[in-house]
Amino acid sequence: MLGTFFVLCLLAMGALYVVYLLVPVPGANIEATMQSNVYKYSNGKILARTGKINREIVGLEKIPKEVQDAFVAAENKTFYKDSGVDIMGTARGVFNTVTGKGKQGGSTITQQYVKNYYLDQDQTVTRKLKELVISLKVDQEKQKPEILAGYLNTSYYGRGAYGIQAAAQAYYGVDAPKLTVEQGAYLAALLQAPSQYDWTTATPTSRELVTERWNYVLNNMVEEGWLDKTERTGMKFPVPHKPKAAPGMEGQTGYLVEAANQELMRAGVSEKDIKAGGWTITTNIDEKRQKDLVKAVDEELEDKLDRKGDKSHTVVQAGASSVDPRTGSVVALYGGVGATEHWLSNATRRDYQPASTFKPIVLASALENGSETQDGEKIGLNTIYDGTSKRPVEGSDTAFAPENEDDRSYGPITVQKATNSSVNSVYAQMIVDVTPAKVKKTALDLGMRDGEGWPEKPAMSLGTMGASTLDMAGAYATLDNHGKKVTPRVVKSAERRDRTVELPDPIGGQVISREAADTTTFAMTGVVEDGSGRQAGGDYEAAGKTGTSENNRSAWFVGYTPELVTAVALFGEKPDGTGQVTLTDTVDKGKRANGGGFPARIWGAYTTGALDGGSDAEFDLEVDESATARPNPSPTTSPSKSEESSPTPSTPTPSRSRERESESPDPTPSKSRPEKPSKPPIPTKSPTTPPIEPPIEPDPADGDRPLRS
Template structure:
């Protein structure tokens, strides 16, 4: 019995041992496989739901932000503006082998895959969940999606969105579009976003000029921009980036994108040392603002420009721009004591230089620096151009065939009464301007009156022509209808104008009367549009004979008149000085056959709110007249801009202008004009700005015909004036004391 029970117990134990325990009974192979496939189906279902629910979003704000790139006329970078240093370029502008360096570096299967790397993404998700941080493995498409549509957050949600959006983007966009987007949105270090900014930052060239070796370095950078920047890299960093560079090129050989023989000859392209990105300091800010203003006049809203993405090439010649700044520094700034002299602290200089044949603004001086003085002195229009307007009066007289009050046609040798405070005749508005130092000149020719900038002569000439006609001529030549009264006082430049405006007027005279509109923008391009710019050279606005006659007269101003400081004998020049009422502004407007430049000084209060103040006392030199600092700045710049001089001469379609000389040398003169009050009690006084004539050197005495030596008496209304009807412009007169013509 005992043995039988033992046998039965043994058999029951064996049976119990043969059956699986509770946990083993639960984890059967069948159940495990079922659970795995169920989870897979669930995951696939979840992905399908995500695919349908997650849309392709709009680009994130940063991805579309670009800098605007401003260039000199030769393509050299002037500056970039905008928060993001990026300039998007089309893939067609990037060499094919450079494009492939990025594929070789990041995603060799890019051209064949569906836009995602499931294995790499899964690994990234696991690492994110486990707290291991960022891991590689994403495709180019996924990195593009992260840069362009999403952000750099390391979260499960973001990674799942990246996966779904990448699948959709790969279906909707071509591989070329995706690659271009990736290359243009990636960060390369040195503040550079996109390949164009990177090419400039590391090699100082455009992306279109990159070679495969340089492209491989930029592609290698993307893995660790800060660590791999050669200029800042440690020895380890340099070793790693060199290995990465080799890895990229070796992959290109394996993909048959690069010949092995070519590969073996490549050397590591050490990038340039980093340079501080040029900003808005110095003249750059003035140039950028002038360009933006010009584009705004062509219908490009400034808000559109502010969005970025523009490449704007200026007409500014980098060499001449530097020479203009250097001339201001040498001729003016080095003489000023802005810290200790209250007058010097108020001095502002501005200048605009134009090619008179093309209208291109080749140089511009806006002030001491755009980050110190925001208003551009080159384009501001709140000061009067003073006697630089007198050539416009003469041009209007010639163009309209005007006559004096006693019926004589106005020409270069027509005589006027130069008596100071002489009341004008024939005007409903009384006006009797005072000459400089209240000096009387008696009967003088128009040429002498221009040389000496005699107020009383040009006041009468405006009346003879008619203020409305003079204003029309001024507007035709390019002046703005801003603060432009139709009264005799306009002869003294009492309207508002900028150096930019006056440079256009004088360039038009230089261009034989064919309208020149100063233009600073050479081209303006955006990926979405190219701005069509008008031709700066317009129609004939005054006859060639009129323009050339005025040029001939203005040569006399430089040769023997108030503008003698601009005469270096190294070039043929014409010009006019100007000094406004109370010496608040001083101008020199001049031109050679190749360059028209206007320089001005403005007295601007340093007190809050600004305001105009006198320039008298600038650099302890007394009156800061147009024939002083402005003429010297003009001469210094022009000499350098013309490479030390020029043999070019004015091609004037008139007889060579006569140069008058006095029978005996005149005493040195002081600045020519001072304002005077209108003597008439019946009308309010009109301001009478003054021009200034420093004494010419003894070898070139001032041109003046004194009452004792000049025949006839009185002015245009004087019966005693013996001048016969006007001679042809430029012709001599048997009784005017003319010198031989200028060679």
């Protein structure tokens, strides 16, 4: 009998050896390597998680040593000494499986890691034997710290959390490096029965059991010399937070995630790499300002719409982008009514025209290039142009005679007043004086993107190209930053265990002179003080420009304070998203949609909230005083023919900035607003004879050529 026993033992050992030779260490199973991407606000608060598995793999070096010890104390005190298997525990597990007595117990950390990482969770004899063999091999091939890290990152902790990083967030709202010993001991105790031991849903009996196990873990740590006994005595059970649903893609979240992903792809990260997961992406989005922007759109627009009951309201789409001009950080985006309802982001789409918000770029180019009128006068804010509606431009091979808003003629008018009132005929002539090619170069230097809809013709002065609110916010941010290039950045940092993305500096070099940028800013303060952007005014100094495209397919207000640049736009889009339509402003009692209406009001409400009610910051401008005479506010009625022959003086409306200057004992020259005598009008020459430029037939994605502002 003894001989037979030894023979059987030898046969069993031989069989195990054969199995050892025949069973290879497989590759990781699919679920073990799946991770989620974690997106965060600039303050570190989680914005969203994406991916099927809520897991973010972290290196062992990021997990506090005491927390590592807690898991070893809970599961396998001999981990650092054993060969990776527990023969008796495995034999007991096999016996229980064969006899139908339930799951095995007593596995080592190595065996649990092998089960999680290489195998499935089936409770079969074959799987258990493979686990034993693979565990022996893995223990020989890998170092203990690598095995422990794999175990911590692949274990399931409940609440949909795989891995210790996801568990730390799910139960305590912190990242793994900030876990305390007490919290680590709870998570280690939790692994025995995640659902049963989740404190917020546990029965009184289960709470008692998990508390006992928590104490067991800490006592084992003291016993192994990993925790001071005195320190252990003062520890209290760390009650976990109530579970929270993982942030989804609803509302603005989906737009923000997509904007971050698009920026990463432009930085060289492939879409496949992003979808592989494991990224921690911290954005520049300011949580408070993001909420302020959503609130402003809701209160100033959405609350006044009846999207379900009025078909004309269903075509209205709002988009906005807000940038810090000092850092280039995109602090807030508004992509639409909700990413799960209207996935295309209205903040980043480029299929609508910016209309007259392009005019300040024409002015900036004129100032930058020292351009002159047809009569040889250097262009400045007090230069006189003929503001007659439908006046043919002079000096262009392509004839163009744009109509002003409501076909209003202004006669001789300063550039400043033409900016305030967005006079098309003046800017059409100005772009001819500068040349469309130079204006396009300035626009691209400021940050606008090249593409279709950039014909180098006079009509370009009215914003015929496609642009997004983010594009326009970036271009205006460069003006706000005194001509130093600002490239808006959504992503602050992006890193994965094996890679950190190098992001370019959002603040670049000087692309136009400070004087040109600051003088353009000075001109746009008049739009808010005395012009079409009055409804954007508030308790802050601001510069901006309105814009409305032909047929009212888009309406814009882009503006800035010394601290914040924001572009707001409304787009007319068919409810099914198949094309552009006219914005019918039935909400505003039938008035046509325009940039000085809803966009300006949204801009003002958001800016007031984002600046906590207002700001005392002032523009630090270096301008050519000879070119900055502030014209008088326009009359509220259209001028008569006699009035069109010469500007009629009127009493200026006091502005907030002027009041400050009068209170200042020593105003700086750059802030002064000298009033100069009106210059005589430039004589109107007979227009050249080329045929009037026919209407541009743009790509359907580019909308119509704007004739209104």
